[in-house]
Amino acid sequence: MTVIPLTHILILSSLLFIIGFVGVVVRRNTLFMLMSLEVMLNAVGIAFIGAGSVWQEADGQIMFMLILTLAAAEVAVGLALLIRMQRRYRTLDIDVLNQMKG
């Protein structure tokens, strides 16, 4: 049982999640959107670890490890897509991709 109250852990987690979400929605540079996604995944990890440590169970850490795997795969695919986009359009602006043709 950790001494840190669960509500405070969840407040931290949701604050970080909101920051990341605002970043994904507001930014037009796709690289920054990927970084904001990382912040969001991290925030979810905090919630899992916090819950796991409050109830003294290892399940939270296992979920965190699965999120870690997910983040690694997501970043690999996302960055490869960005490399392709940079090669094709010479920019990372997301608004360039709104044409749905080609």
Place this chain on the structure above:
Amino acid sequence: MSRFASIEGLFYLAAIIAIVASLKVVTGKNTVHALLYLVISLLAVAVCFYLMGAPFAAGLEVIVYAGAILVLFVFAVMMFGLGIDEMHNAPQSKGLSLWAGPAFLGSLLLVELIFVIDNSELALQLNNQVVDAKQVGILLYGPYLLAVEISSFLLLAGLVAGYHYAKPEHRGGRL
């Protein structure tokens, strides 16, 4: 013991560092500086994990997130050749001010970690509530074995997709 020097106080300090660094990531203009702040944010979260009694997860956060995923980001940024972007958004010679922020936040985290390890009372308090790697491993290769297999498939899919998308278009034809 004062209120600040408790586990809670240190947790709040690390949480504030994480939030500030994340805000700097989201609002940043220069990609490399934003990545620097992202590393600080991840390290702050790792300190939070340590203080919550999950040292194994804290180690994983530093090794995998800050060590591997962020290096992947840095590689990609260097590959993009965003030279023009960097010139626009980064003043050429502002001296200290560019890396002073991340360095300050990082050294604050270091001081905090050394304080926790050095203070035997806090270390004892942390040891009582720890969920160690052994429990995680037993659970991971017991009830969660299927999830491990599925995540290995996920990594394989990421590998194939990364190779396919990043391959030059003229070479190799259709996949």
